[in-house]
Amino acid sequence: MPLTLRSExxxxxxxxxxxxxxxxxxxxxxxxxxxxxxxxxxxxxxxxGASSSSLVxxxxxxxxxxxxxxxxxxxxxxxxxxxxxxxxxRVHGEHRRYGPTALSRSRSKASYWLQPxxxxxxxxxxxxxxxxxxxxxxxxxxxNLIIFEVICDxxxxxx
Amino acid sequence: MTFGRTMIDQGCxxxxxxxxxxxxxxxxxxxxxxxYSGVSLARYRRIVRLIADDLGHINGKSGNPFSxxxxxxxxxxILSVLWEKSPNKQSLLDFILAAELSMGRSMLRPQYSxxxxxxxxxxxxxxxxxxxxxxxxxxxxxxxxDVLLGGDSNTMRSSSSLDRCTSAAVWTHQDDVAVPAxxxxxxxxxxxxxxxxxxxxxxxxxxxxxxxxxxxxxxxVVREVVDALxxxxxx
Numbered sequence: 092m093p094l095t096l097r098s099e100x101x102x103x104x105x106x107x108x109x110x111x112x113x114x115x116x117x118x119x120x121x122x123x124x125x126x127x128x129x130x131x132x133x134x135x136x137x138x139x140g141a142s143s144s145s146l147v148x149x150x151x152x153x154x155x156x157x158x159x160x161x162x163x164x165x166x167x168x169x170x171x172x173x174x175x176x177x178x179x180x181r182v183h184g185e186h187r188r189y190g191p192t193a194l195s196r197s198r199s200k201a202s203y204w205l206q207p208x209x210x211x212x213x214x215x216x217x218x219x220x221x222x223x224x225x226x227x228x229x230x231x232x233x234x235n236l237i238i239f240e241v242i243c244d245x246x247x248x249x250x
Numbered sequence: 251m252t253f254g255r256t257m258i259d260q261g262c263x264x265x266x267x268x269x270x271x272x273x274x275x276x277x278x279x280x281x282x283x284x285x286y287s288g289v290s291l292a293r294y295r296r297i298v299r300l301i302a303d304d305l306g307h308i309n310g311k312s313g314n315p316f317s318x319x320x321x322x323x324x325x326x327x328i329l330s331v332l333w334e335k336s337p338n339k340q341s342l343l344d345f346i347l348a349a350e351l352s353m354g355r356s357m358l359r360p361q362y363s364x365x366x367x368x369x370x371x372x373x374x375x376x377x378x379x380x381x382x383x384x385x386x387x388x389x390x391x392x393x394x395x396d397v398l399l400g401g402d403s404n405t406m407r408s409s410s411s412l413d414r415c416t417s418a419a420v421w422t423h424q425d426d427v428a429v430p431a432x433x434x435x436x437x438x439x440x441x442x443x444x445x446x447x448x449x450x451x452x453x454x455x456x457x458x459x460x461x462x463x464x465x466x467x468x469x470x471v472v473r474e475v476v477d478a479l480x481x482x483x484x485x
Binding site: 107108109110111112113114115116117118119120121122124125126127128129130131132133134135136146147150167169170172173174176177178194198199200201202203204205206207208209210211212213214215216217218219220 | 263267268271272274275276277282287288289293294296297298299300301302303304305306323324325326327328329330331332333334335336337338339341342344345346347348349350351352353354355356357358359362365376379380381382385427429430431433434437438440441442
């Protein structure tokens with residue numbers, strides 16, 4: 092089946108997606124790939140007004156000296172780079188107050204040009220590599236990931 | 251639809267293989283769908299490799315307890331971006347179908363294979379599926395939370411121990427259908443709760459960089475009251 096890339100420029104498309112449309116998006120997935128459910132993304136996203144995702148904000152503010160990567164911090168360096176690639180955070184005033192994180196609108200970034208189907212392509216490619224193959228088959232407990240996402244968000248909400 | 255190994259096989263994310271996959275989605279060097287982007291393919295390859303690298307740490311060589319639970323923050327971020335960039339439910343399906351094509355593995359359960367056919371009855375029905383307010387009553391959400399947490403959700407909410415979370419979350423065959431449904435319900439419910447803005451965070455500031463930092467309690471209270479009036483929280 093040929094892939095058709097829809098016209099998905101944000102300025103041209105009316106957004107009609109709400110949390111209510113989440114129904115059926117996880118149930119169609121095979122259990123071992125449930126961690127790719129859009130519901131996980133919604134829990135991470137949860138952007139409303141001036142607020143922003145705690146996970147993204149915290150990752151962006153991580154200081155990760157790449158030259159001194161240890162087993163602990165090296166494991167989050169890729170995620171930090173991904174957060175910086177896709178999200179932007181304004182700095183206000185002379186006292187450097189940080190505003191909420193928002194999706195980057197910089198046209199010079201690759202993330203700007205990625206739409207849902209091309210995002211899926213990129214994720215699929217990343218998951219098709221051998222190291223991730225082993226990871227999927229042996230290590231991932233999707234339920235743990237989902238629960239952690241929920242709990243992380245609830246804790247950050249009441250923090 | 252049959253899935254074999256894609257050209258990205260043998261565990262090798264070669265530049266050529268990634269470029270070929272990107273071209274299928276209209277992404278070329280400095281061009282996207284015929285529009286000049288000025289972004290080289292190397293930047294897209296970097297994103298792919300960052301995600302693969304992040305997931306490659308899943309087997310967790312370190313003693314970091316989080317490595318046993320969270321598998322790849324990068325995926326969570328990508329899925330979050332998916333929500334911001336998706337204009338409609340069809341886009342979510344586009345993401346899933348593109349991922350399975352690139353991965354060389356079916357992501358859809360066999361009974362939902364018709365979703366790959368746009369315009370089919372199953373496809374149309376799926377697009378129209380959505381929660382109603384009656385599906386998100388408090389009792390139902392609590393029951394869904396119990397399914398996810400594998401026990402008494404009241405105890406889980408009051409506990410701060412991650413060990414309790416990991417021990418409770420056991421994936422069993424019986425959860426095969428219940429867990430995805432519960433996940434959807436909980437995620438939708440949490441998202442709707444957040445429709446109203448989050449509480450304003452208390453900050454501490456100095457005056458013109460001098461003196462001790464003081465909390466802005468009064469400002470926070472005033473802002474919360476004004477926001478509540480604007481958003482009708484008191485009605």
